[in-house]
Amino acid sequence: MNVEIAGVTRRFGRNLAVAGVDLETGPGVFGLLGPNGAGKTTLLRMLATVIGPSAGTLRLLGRDPASYGPRREIRRRLGYLPQSLGYYPGFTVAEFVEYFALLKEMPPAGVSAAVATAVERVDLGGKARAKLRTLSGGMLRRVGIAQAIVNEPELLLLDEPTAGLDPEQRVAFRTLLRDLGQRATVIVSTHLVEDVGAACTEVALMDAGKIVFHGTPAELTARGEGRGTGDAPLERGYSAVLAQARS
């Protein structure tokens, strides 16, 4: 298992953002669904080792991120796309991706080839030498994905990766996700259920800091048969599970 978390809780002052989450997952594409404020981003930030849990235990890639040495090893094998990607406006696309490849401690000799591969995978080859300040929101999102995958991560965490992408780019991105999920654990936080249906092998639904459903997209769809609201079967499953959790 690449991700093993037990009883993980995270508080921000009086606010309980994540309330005792248990989760285990291996290679594949894992969709993390939920309404705004459900705790998805906080859970992802803990998995990215940006913040620690208030209680509970995490094991990532077989290591305990609470200690410096294992945390550093996890981070070398980690890819993370935060919800809001800050960027250096004066950097080019290639420079930005290269910067994070170096911060991930990739061997310097292989960085140039890895950067070129990552930039091409997100279809930004034509913009590799363009300054980031000249790019559209969707292109910047793809730059963020490129830096996340530049080290061929074993654990890839993507927070709202399709925000700002046009339909054509989203379809290409789902293909990329499925490809990455062959070898790595890819956890995608989103509130777009169609992304989950198209790309994920496993899905969890969060509400009020808790996981209220964990299964396959087909199982989530089945929960909505004859119940729930929404245009698509998966949306009906989503709304049915949420309604049941809140009742």
Add this chain to the structure above:
Amino acid sequence: MNAAEANRDVTPADVDLSRVWLGVAARVWARQPGRLERLAGRLLRSPGLARALLTTPSLLLGWVIATAAVLAAGAAATSWTGTPWVALIAPAVAGTGIAYAYGPGIDPAWELSCSMAVSDRMVLLVRALAVFSLNAVLGLAASAAAVAAGISGSAASVTFGWLVPMTAVCALTLAAATVARSAMVGVAAGLAAWTITVLAGQSASGRFTAVVTDSALILPYLACAAACTAIAWYATRTPKGTT
């Protein structure tokens, strides 16, 4: 003959064109690190840390020029008035530079940086040391210029009088900036503390230069620097608990 047929004629069947293109792109897009970055990479034994060092906001050319200009003006004022202005302004200038070295409000990709193998605490340490060293060198040059212009006192006393207070002010701004996660708060804390110290020194001794000439203050400055460094170290740990 169309383009596909033409390509078939000139490309051997066993050549993977996309692989060739990636090799070309890797060479064309690769950035050649400058001399300074290569030197920093060798010294720090980490190309990532070297690159992070060179993106420090308060080490960018404009900032360095502004710092040099302020200290040059201080050196000129020192030589004209006989008051050690360099010693009084150097801690404030260096403290501001330290506060603007690293943090969530300064580094646009700070959230991402916090998930990197090169630890953000190490980046902060290297950047703070570099900013401090640069300001110390510029301050030394300004002090030397003032001494050369005929200010009384030994070169050592004029020069080193401000280094210890500068250390304390830098540590204070660093601690305030990391705890509050705001460079502005760090600058405000450093400048306010230094101004209060200067004014307190004046009211106690009648000379507002007492804060850089009174050797009895060295120990309190060092104690303040140590305490603030410990606070900054604590504040930059991986956040845990309820904050």
